[in-house]
Amino acid sequence: MRLATLNTVTPDGQLIVVSPDGTHYAKAPIATLQGALEDWDAAEPQLRAITEFPEALNLADLLAPLPRAWQWLDGSVYPSHGALMDKALGIEPFKPDWPPMYQGVSDTFYAPLADVPMVDEELFIDFEGEFGIITDAVRAGTPAAEAGKHIRLLVQINDWSLRKLAGPEMKSGFGWIQAKPPCGMAPFAITPDELGEAWDEHQIAANLRVEWNGKPFGNAFGKAMSHGFDQLVAHAARTRNLVAGTVIGSGTVSNETYREVGSSCIAERRGIEVVDTGSPITQFMKYGDTVRMEAHLPDGRAPFGALEQKVVKA
Amino acid sequence: MRLATLNTVTPDGQLIVVSPDGTHYAKAPIATLQGALEDWDAAEPQLRAITEFPEALNLADLLAPLPRAWQWLDGSVYPSHGALMDKALGIEPFKPDWPPMYQGVSDTFYAPLADVPMVDEELFIDFEGEFGIITDAVRAGTPAAEAGKHIRLLVQINDWSLRKLAGPEMKSGFGWIQAKPPCGMAPFAITPDELGEAWDEHQIAANLRVEWNGKPFGNAFGKAMSHGFDQLVAHAARTRNLVAGTVIGSGTVSNETYREVGSSCIAERRGIEVVDTGSPITQFMKYGDTVRMEAHLPDGRAPFGALEQKVVKA
Numbered sequence: 001m002r003l004a005t006l007n008t009v010t011p012d013g014q015l016i017v018v019s020p021d022g023t024h025y026a027k028a029p030i031a032t033l034q035g036a037l038e039d040w041d042a043a044e045p046q047l048r049a050i051t052e053f054p055e056a057l058n059l060a061d062l063l064a065p066l067p068r069a070w071q072w073l074d075g076s077v078y079p080s081h082g083a084l085m086d087k088a089l090g091i092e093p094f095k096p097d098w099p100p101m102y103q104g105v106s107d108t109f110y111a112p113l114a115d116v117p118m119v120d121e122e123l124f125i126d127f128e129g130e131f132g133i134i135t136d137a138v139r140a141g142t143p144a145a146e147a148g149k150h151i152r153l154l155v156q157i158n159d160w161s162l163r164k165l166a167g168p169e170m171k172s173g174f175g176w177i178q179a180k181p182p183c184g185m186a187p188f189a190i191t192p193d194e195l196g197e198a199w200d201e202h203q204i205a206a207n208l209r210v211e212w213n214g215k216p217f218g219n220a221f222g223k224a225m226s227h228g229f230d231q232l233v234a235h236a237a238r239t240r241n242l243v244a245g246t247v248i249g250s251g252t253v254s255n256e257t258y259r260e261v262g263s264s265c266i267a268e269r270r271g272i273e274v275v276d277t278g279s280p281i282t283q284f285m286k287y288g289d290t291v292r293m294e295a296h297l298p299d300g301r302a303p304f305g306a307l308e309q310k311v312v313k314a
Numbered sequence: 315m316r317l318a319t320l321n322t323v324t325p326d327g328q329l330i331v332v333s334p335d336g337t338h339y340a341k342a343p344i345a346t347l348q349g350a351l352e353d354w355d356a357a358e359p360q361l362r363a364i365t366e367f368p369e370a371l372n373l374a375d376l377l378a379p380l381p382r383a384w385q386w387l388d389g390s391v392y393p394s395h396g397a398l399m400d401k402a403l404g405i406e407p408f409k410p411d412w413p414p415m416y417q418g419v420s421d422t423f424y425a426p427l428a429d430v431p432m433v434d435e436e437l438f439i440d441f442e443g444e445f446g447i448i449t450d451a452v453r454a455g456t457p458a459a460e461a462g463k464h465i466r467l468l469v470q471i472n473d474w475s476l477r478k479l480a481g482p483e484m485k486s487g488f489g490w491i492q493a494k495p496p497c498g499m500a501p502f503a504i505t506p507d508e509l510g511e512a513w514d515e516h517q518i519a520a521n522l523r524v525e526w527n528g529k530p531f532g533n534a535f536g537k538a539m540s541h542g543f544d545q546l547v548a549h550a551a552r553t554r555n556l557v558a559g560t561v562i563g564s565g566t567v568s569n570e571t572y573r574e575v576g577s578s579c580i581a582e583r584r585g586i587e588v589v590d591t592g593s594p595i596t597q598f599m600k601y602g603d604t605v606r607m608e609a610h611l612p613d614g615r616a617p618f619g620a621l622e623q624k625v626v627k628a
Contacts, residue, residue: 070382071420076488094485094486102488102489105417105554173484174416175487175490176488178549180554181454181553181554235491239437239479314454
């Protein structure tokens with residue numbers, strides 16, 4: 001099942017169910033995705049019962065499937081990305097056996113085709129292609145073996161980053177505030193069964209095709225996480241309840257074969273350049289630049305749709 | 315003006331205006347504090363117009379004045395606290411010219427008299443007495459000179475902390491997830507004019523009286539911040555819009571004279587013990603322990619009321 005949210009006058013929009021081919025939709029009997037997640041066991045059968053999709057879908061009419069959330073937690077569990085970022089940022093590697101995770105701004109997830117306003121081009125504007133999940137309510141202390149059951153929806157995310165600010169904020173130990181403006185979210189939030197076998201050990205076995213200004217930039221494979229999303233949920237819920245609608249990200253999708261498959265963010269490519277040549281070559285984004293991210297399954301389907309955004313001056 | 319929120323069946327409760335002596339209230343014509351903050355210029359005169367308080371106030375009927383928020387950002391701008399915590403956690407000091415700040419869980423602020431569930435007594439349960447502010451909407455890039463105008467309400471906060479997890483999470487550079495369960499909030503959110511001259515350079519010139527299991531523990535003075543709340547708002551808003559209802563905290567209230575005035579958290583006292591004797595003496599909280607926090611003005615008033623919580627097993 002694929003869900004999306006129509007832009008309406010309200011901040012949470014109108015929940016819709018999208019046809020299997022992604023071209024049409026029906027309004028859901030539940031107003032918002034947040035509302036559905038708060039009683040998912042009741043909502044899911046109502047949403048799945050919809051089999052007629054009378055309205056033509058225009059992607060420009062969509063908000064993010066979850067336009068705002070009470071909580072957004074982002075992991076960093078692709079080891080090849082972490083290692084390169086440590087080098088690029090000049091951070092001393094710290095390798096815990098648990099997944100690094102920060103809490104980011106969640107009051108806004110940009111629409112899939114939204115222009116993204118940035119206050120300063122000189123702050124090293126970067127994209128980060130990620131996968132993510134959305135939970136229903138999870139009790140504090142839920143173990144990983146149970147946590148996977150709370151993963152109700154899967155999403156594809158662009159975690160916008162300002163790299164000039166990222167290193168100093170990380171060194172403070174407090175995580176990122178200024179370095180992390182709101183994220184964008186691809187059009188469709190999907191139930192895990194949509195992926196078939198590509199939902200594999202609570203990871204997304206799909207290639208994340210990233211294009212920067214229309215040119216191929218990366219095509220990393222999702223199933224390379226050191227910790228599956230079930231473990232990320234359990235980590236997040238160790239000492240605190242997770243409210244329904246909590247969004248948890250994987251961090252930048254990255255593979256050890258990054259020289260062949262490319263990267264899901266500019267900083268990683270620069271990290272490779274530092275390793276190879278001693279200094280970075282690729283520059284960060286400028287106003288007017290676009291980035292397009294679309295995950296593809298082995299059978300060619302793009303279950304989340306395309307996240308396509310342009311950087312503009314705030 | 316003092317505002318509070320009655321516990322009702324809805325998660326955001328019912329906004330009330332509290333009498334100047336704190337004993338009675340009137341229901342507000344706006345349902346929730348979040349709603350009021352989203353159009354504060356319209357809401358404030360309606361709330362101030364209330365001068366009759368027909369209902370007797372029972373503090374046990376209150377939620378936190380803002381029971382949940384889209385964003386909670388906590389600074390750490392009492393220099394004497396930061397220096398001691400670096401020592402106690404074994405963190406290499408990093409002293410930026412900007413205020414350290416992390417984003418914490420905001421989907422829950424505990425009621426002023428709520429029991430606080432913790433999953434594990436062995437995680438070094440600690441309180442942190444703080445002041446905080448609540449903003450209306452702030453545009454990204456708003457300078458400090460303008461940011462102060464967006465401070466609509468002042469609050470008093472207990473930032474619950476699990477110290478055993480705090481050091482490792484801080485070393486990851488990603489900030490705190492597991493080490494920071496939800497905060498508690500004192501009964502009343504107040505407009506800055508309630509403080510009179512004690513709202514001084516965007517700081518709160520009041521003593522934060524902290525009692526642990528009924529015994530005096532600290533009485534630090536609020537106006538000792540390295541950055542005023544106006545600067546904290548500007549820092550938080552440098553690259554991203556702040557949604558109405560953003561809560562920003564000061565970090566643990568602390569004075570250079572901590573040996574005389576005491577501390578607002580156990581970790582700080584332990585830090586002093588480490589400095590003085592080479593090892594910490596005071597133990598952390600146990601199930602059944604209580605902590606009471608009440609800020610006092612020079613004239614004896616307690617404008618936020620008392621935050622009084624008991625730790626219980628989750």
